[in-house]
Amino acid sequence: MKKTVKLQIKSNFVNQFRSGYPLINKEAIKNINALKEEGTILDLFDENNHFLAKGYYGIQNKGRGWILTNNQHEVIDQSFFENKLNIAINARLSFYQDENTTAFRIFNGEGDGIGGLTIDHYDGYYVITWYSEGIYHFKKDIMEALKKIVDFKGVYEKKRFDVKGTYIEDDDFVIGERANFPLIVKENGIKFAVYLNDGAMVGVFLDQKDVRKAIRDKYAKGKHVLNTFSYTGAFSVAAALGGAVKTTSVDLANRSKAKTIEQFSVNEIDYEAQDIIVEDVFNFFKYAVRKKLNYDMVILDPPSFARSKKHTFSAGKDYPDLLKQAIQITSKKGIIVASSNCSTFSMKKFKSFIDKAFKESREAYTILEEFSLPADFKTRPEFKEGNYLKVVILSKN
Template identity: 60%
Template sequence: MYKEIELTVKPEYIDEYKDGYPLICKESIADLSRLTKEGTIVNLMDSKKKFIAKGYYGIQNKGYGWVLSSNKDEQIDAEYFAKRIKSAIEYREEFFNDKETTAFRVFNGEGDGVGGLTIDYFDGFYMVTWYSIGIYELKDEVLKALKSSVEYKGMYQKKRFDAKGQYLDDADDFVCGTKADAPIIVKENGVNFAIYLDDGPMVGVFLDQREVRKTIRDKYAKGKTVLNTFSYTGAFSVFAALGGSSKTTSVDLANRSRSKTEEHFSINGIHVESQEIIVEDVFNYFKYAVKKNLLFDLVVLDPPSFARSKKVTFSVAKDYVKLLKEAIQITNRGGVIVASTNYANFGMMTFRDFIFKAFKELGGKYTVEESFTLPKDFRVAEKFKEGDYLKVVFIKKVK
């Protein structure tokens, strides 16, 4: 049985928590100093000691934990997590039945009732990701619940928190079952991806861009020259090539991006020699492209929220307008820019303002062809819209 403590919610935040807001914020708690050990179960109370909600203490980004239940008597145990995992699986039944897509999200944090925890599915293997020490302290119950809820080949885990020397005794990310091949080959809308479940924090593809990649392949790529910036393992390039693009150019600063992109081309029957893969700082490549008068029909911009190279520090919040202006200058008239960000601290309206500002400063004109947020498997909590972090806009350059 886990220790439970009571925390007092400041009066101005009580209605929010009663209405289902899931993030336990520093500014909302009157006696935060009572929190000493992450993983502690907390009961949120008003000043008269009336129960509001139950959650756990775990430091993650701007939050100090997540609400788990509005039931005072709810036990946060394996049975609790099993109920939520089974509900999440039922919500995604169509994905389990789709033979053309064998990689997707099974459990998406607060969207499925447990903030700080995600579970991804890769053709029979499950990847559990812990986003705070707090939720990791509850790992035995979570893993017991997952094992009892699904049939599986094997399970892996990723820790996306700073443990400051704790938990470093883990030899690898393998948890139980059968160890996966390196890589395993999964499908996304019929396209192959090479997934490495035990090779650092990333597995080889970002699952939240599934609908965007399909749209590029099915509607925008045929006969087009494509520039894929911050290309990682080349997933957008692969879909563009399979959609009939005349040529793709993939640019990323990481040395391993070349071999990873070549691998993805190869397992999809695409001749690597017919595509271009460049290991270079994207901003340096933009300068080169302008100097050489290079123009593209489709440009994909999907930068990390924050990045630093030897000469450039990039922040989405401060620098995305500049990035867009660079892309606009090397996009053909009538061409399309796929502008994307996973930065959670502003919404789609602000992102569209960035697009407007970039074209205005260059004296250009554009139309918005379509836009995307998170796909269905990345379920978003109704009372936590900031969890819908993905923003993608297809922009047609008119002038």
């Protein structure tokens, strides 16, 4: 039986929890010193001793845990997790039935009722990501629940909580049979090579599936495409499959070149006909301006925060300036795919960044399409920061 701690919530946070807000912020807790051991069950009460919600203690960024239920008498055990997983998987049956998509998310944290936990499916293999030591305390119950509900080939895990400030890297394999890597998965017919045992990231970001499909099906044909912060080149592959004349992929990481070559190769695209450049994107923009290079499509999907030898980038502060550089090298009537996964600002704010960049560049634009998280990345309206992805596809007039 898990230990339970009674938390008293400050009066100005009570309505937030009553309305379904799932994250327990430390600022909301009156008796913060009662929190001792992660994984402890938390019963939240208002200052008049009225029950609000039940959750667990787990340190994740500024949060101190997540709400699990509004039922005071609900027991947080294996059957609780089975129920949550069942509901989540039943909502994603269309993904399981789609022969052209074998990589997708089956459980998306607080969107599916358990903050701090995500589970992704890769052609019969599952990857569980634990975002705090607190949720990791429930590993046995969650693993047993998963075993009962799905037939899996094997399960891998990612521990995204800190031990001495570092990502915990070990073999990542948990149970079942080990996959042969690269494991080739499909997403809307596009093939991707993934490595489930290779650190925090496996080789493709599943939250961008709708955007990649749009690039391939609607926007890439006949275009010279620049893909910045390209990681393993997933957007470049989508563009090439969509009929792009040529793609140029730019990323600072040394391993990005070999990874991008691999993604082109598994899709039977001649990587030698593409440009794959290992370079600081900020330096590349300066080079492109100096050489008067122009692109028909520029894909701009920076991390929320990035640091290189000469540059520090923070999306909330620096995105307009970055976009201005992209505008400079985008041809007239060209397309910009502006994307951010930063959770600290809204789509409305993101659009204001776009507007600012174009106004300061003395250029006009037309928004063609907008994207947020795809259907398998379930979110909840009470927790807007959970719907972190913002993508605007626009045309430079």
